[in-house]
């Protein structure tokens with residue numbers, strides 16, 4: 319899967335024990351982005367609790383990393399037994415890295431992960447004035463329907479195939495190798 323990302327950037331799944339990186343990323347979001355991400359104003363404490371909870375659930379988080387710092391994230395959150403085969407996606411990118419294709423790349427990975435886990439419907443909730451997210455969702459043929467001032471994008475996911483599973487595995491191993499190389503070069507520099 320070829321992605322054009324800002325220089326030095328890599329997308330990979332978050333590993334166990336990296337919750338702090340995710341928390342710091344969300345806390346660094348500027349006020350407007352934070353408001354858009356959570357569809358309203360939320361406190362630092364809310365974010366700390368939210369990320370802590372994420373660590374304990376069956377959630378797939380892809381991160382966009384630059385020099386080991388997480389600068390973007392995409393969550394894939396199953397909606398639970400009552401909504402089988404449905405999940406929610408949420409994306410955040412720190413301001414200096416916005417409008418460089420990072421959100422699109424994160425959503426592409428999340429859609430692939432959703433497909434391979436058998437989710438047929440992916441919800442994306444965002445505010446009605448969030449043009450950027452709506453534009454991004456449209457790129458992936460999301461059907462947008464208005465819902466009490468918010469927008470719910472629903473993406474029908476294709477069925478998993480051996481090739482789609484292989485694509486996710488290849489992305490994972492590429493992300494792992496890149497992270498190891500980066501760690502090694504940082505240790506050499508130290």
Ligand SMILES: CC(C)(COP(=O)(O)OP(=O)(O)OC[C@H]1O[C@@H](n2cnc3c(N)ncnc32)[C@H](O)[C@@H]1OP(=O)(O)O)[C@@H](O)C(=O)NCCC(=O)NCCS
Nearest residue numbers: 351354355408409410411416417418419420421422450454
């Ligand atoms: C929404 C968000 C995730 C998009 O990430 P991004 O990295 O900026 O997105 P991309 O660079 O991949 O751009 C996606 C599309 O948005 C559009 N876009 C980019 N910058 C834009 C801008 N300033 N205004 C309007 N649309 C814009 C582009 O049309 C682009 O599509 P294109 O590649 O066909 O031109 C990011 O802006 C963000 O984190 N916002 C705050 C949190 C949020 O709103 N999350 C969504 C709710 S879950």
